Amino acid sequence: MTFKVGIIGCGSIATHRHIPEYQHNEDAEIIAYCDIVKERSDELAEEFGGTSYSDYHELLANSEVEVVSICTPNYLHAEMTIAALQAGKHVLCEKPMATSLEDADAMIQAADNNGKMLMIGHNQRINEAHQQAKKDIADGKLGKIYSFKTTFGHPGPEGWSVDGPDSWFFDKKRAFIGAMGDLGVHKADLMRYILDTEFSEVGAMIETSAKKADVDDNAVLILKTENGIIGSLSASWAYNGQEDNSTIIYGEKGILKLNADDVDTYQFFGADGNIEKKQLGEIQTNDEEGQKNSHTIDAFIDALSENKTPICDGREGRASLNVIIKAINSAENKTITQV
Structure with missing residues (x-):
């Protein structure tokens, strides 16, 4: 099974880690990019194919997207993760997962309520x-x-x-x-x-x-x-x-x-x-040489493929x-x- 992926936030963590790692995973295909600076998502969509968005709600409304990576500033993690889970997407969220424990609890609850996977990008475990x-x-x-x-x-x-x-x-x-x-x-x-x-x-x-x-x-x-x-x-x-x-x-x-x-x-x-x-x-x-050593995306996709609890x-x-x-x-x- 190939999971269709959307990237929310097209800054450095996305372009140096999430995107190349998804591209190297044969069970994942990025089909959508979103950034408030639309030129960034436009460039990625033009280079690699897919749809560009400036509003993450529009990306989440794309029924083809099954999985999203949240690669935005910390204060947006909870809001975007909860919206994605409620839209029926599995979520890989960058760390720290939230800016308060209350927001973290709401994210966990959203994953539980919607039966979707939430993984946090603590790659040192891997x-x-x-x-x-x-x-x-x-x-x-x-x-x-x-x-x-x-x-x-x-x-x-x-x-x-x-x-x-x-x-x-x-x-x-x-x-x-x-x-x-x-x-x-x-x-x-x-x-x-x-x-x-x-x-x-x-x-x-x-x-x-x-x-x-x-x-x-x-x-x-x-x-x-x-x-x-x-x-x-x-x-x-x-x-x-x-x-x-x-x-x-x-x-x-x-x-x-x-x-x-x-x-x-x-x-x-x-x-x-x-x-x-x-x-x-x-x-x-x-x-630059250290970008290839994470395997975070592989762990996420493996967890999805095998329907098991993610490493974090x-x-x-x-x-x-x-x-x-x-x-x-x-x-x-x-x-x-x-x-």
């Missing part, structure tokens, strides 16, 4: 090294887990966004949160996934020090899980010179380093002196958003916050 780590931890390779450090930082979205320094990423009304929403929510989701547990407490320090913006560009979170694992999460738009997308997990039987090395993306240093290194594929980056459904996306929202509360109130 990375090979992260998949291996999840399996190894579940199998007891590290023994009891004590702590972790996870980081996601790069120079900022102005080099990535189609609007450059004028990007919506820097506008609180449209973005809601900055580096924490762009990068930190990925790592909150990843640690929940790998450790297979929920966070119970968060303490956060958040700053805007590197960009002319009214959202955060540097954040450091201290997190504690329900079963007593403590760790740190850093998200930054001020890592100039080299992106850092690494995770280190400290356990009873050794240390696991994930995507901390450009070649050996999986490294295990055993307490007994044993060292294990594997090349398990590269993590996706904003660099709405409830999982909400739980990860909740961590970030509680981190904001922690920073504002200067106190440890219950998650």
Whole structure:
């Protein structure tokens, strides 16, 4: 079965990731593009074929469209996702899934009420090294887990966004949160996934020090899980010179380093002196060569084809958003916050 796809929002995340990934999936065909700047959707429709829209409601009224990707600024995610689900479309929504827990709940309810799939684009779950780590931890390779450090930082979205320094990423009304929403929510989701547990407490320090913006560009979170694992999460738009997308997990039987090395993306240093290194594929980056490593669309289409729960459904996306929202509360109130 070939799923007919509509793209809502034709900026960088769509043109660099969603569109090429759909094009490489033999079970998907993009037939519609929509952007408020219609020249963008016009160009894509002319280049690849399909219909161009400037009003997403018109795209959703196209009965041929079965699946949509929501690739718009954060504040539009809930509105557009709910409308798409109510129109009978399956939805892949970019992260963070919403700008409030209430909106996230409404999105989940819309998916349930209409019997349609909602997947959130937390692609770090799909990375090979992260998949291996999840399996190894579940199998007891590290023994009891004590702590972790996870980081996601790069120079900022102005080099990535189609609007450059004028990007919506820097506008609180449209973005809601900055580096924490762009990068930190990925790592909150990843640690929940790998450790297979929920966070119970968060303490956060958040700053805007590197960009002319009214959202955060540097954040450091201290997190504690329900079963007593403590760790740190850093998200930054001020890592100039080299992106850092690494995770280190400290356990009873050794240390696991994930995507901390450009070649050996999986490294295990055993307490007994044993060292294990594997090349398990590269993590996706904003660099041109790093665009091909997501497999998010493949995971979405596979879930649709097999009628199974996607790797990150709405409830999982909400739980990860909740961590970030509680981190904001922690920073504002200067106190440890219950998650």
